[in-house]
């Protein structure tokens with residue numbers, strides 16, 4: 001499926017697209033109404049390019065039809081329910097039929113194999129188990145591939161470390177921030193993280209920079225592979241990097257069509273340009289999605305990959321449109337700031353951006369930890385001139401690289417909360433600040 005000649009792959013996509021469009025039109029009143037308002041019928045989709053005639057679907061549509069309004073099957077056919085925790089109000093809910101679950105397991109099995117996992121080996125799965133799709137998604141894929149799967153979930157880090165030593169896994173799965181937490185805990189326990197049996201990490205579910213990848217690879221002695229997905233589309237496994245090239249995430253195109261659009265004009269962007277990822281599912285039974293706007297920013301690359309896969313690759317996700325900070329008119333993602341922070345030797349890879357408001361202007365305070373050696377060198381006093389100089393240097397580097405002014409606060413080691421799942425990089429305190437003048 002992954003090395004098929006493009007013309008055959010596209011023929012398969014078109015066949016599946018037509019079936020999906022017909023199915024949602026017949027079975028989901030929401031899609032039928034939307035298509036009618038848009039003046040399209042399933043017969044209008046004759047080529048892959050005709051996908052663009054169809055209207056978009058958004059997170060709000062899922063919320064408005066909470067919990068089961070977008071199902072294309074009878075509720076009695078649902079065997080699993082997942083939900084993504086929204087920041088506000090009701091979560092978005094997704095249902096799966098038995099066939100969906102089998103198919104998803106197959107997709108994730110392929111993803112783990114692309115990342116370097118092999119049958120007969122052990123996989124340590126530190127993604128959270130529960131309504132979040134990470135834990136169970138990786139779990140079923142790993143079993144399907146024939147790996148001995150350790151369903152450890154997140155948390156209880158010292159125990160995780162013991163089991164890594166005892167079970168000898170070759171693959172570890174988790175969010176980059178939690179894997180870093182494990183590494184740090186190993187170091188604190190006086191263990192050398194580079195000496196474990198681990199060879200590959202399958203990391204995702206949150207934005208992470210190239211610098212963060214380098215940091216994890218060096219400190220844990222593994223190849224850190226980026227995996228992407230979202231509950232609304234299926235969960236983890238929508239795309240993954242291959243361990244051969246680690247150069248962009250191969251989209252599972254036999255199951256999903258990807259587009260990149262300008263989030264303002266909703267028109268496609270030129271190949272290679274950044275824009276919002278949009279996915280159409282081709283094989284889902286319970287809850288197919290048509291042109292689902294993810295809010296995630298990335299670009300596409302259609303050039304062949306050295307691994308031999310013919311599927312399109314997406315760049316790493318820079319961030320979500322909602323996470324984009326607009327500081328005095330400059331747009332910036334936390335991951336761009338992360339890239340700068342991780343290039344400074346004195347800093348530790350733990351940071352939070354605090355948004356506050358002073359009068360009419362939004363301000364950004366960056367809390368970033370310094371590493372234990374630097375803290376010791378300052379004698380634990382972050383008011384020393386050396387510490388103030390370091391903060392000023394970091395602020396200047398961010399200004400040069402990202403064109404924004406942030407106030408940098410150095411923090412002692414261990415003072416920023418560690419994540420066991422998705423890290424919180426932005427804390428919005430604007431509502432608590434004094435009201436606008």
Ligand code: DLL
Pocket residue numbers: 084085127132133134135137203204205206207208226227228229230231232235236237294296316317319320
């Ligand atoms: O995070 C699914 C997943 C689980 C992906 C495990 C990878 C590994 P949701 O909770 O619905 O699903 O959150 C989806 O997380 O729209 C992105 O904003 C973000 N995201 C997921 N993977 C990546 C990644 C899972 N590799 C949302 N890089 C998505 C950056 C990611 N952001």
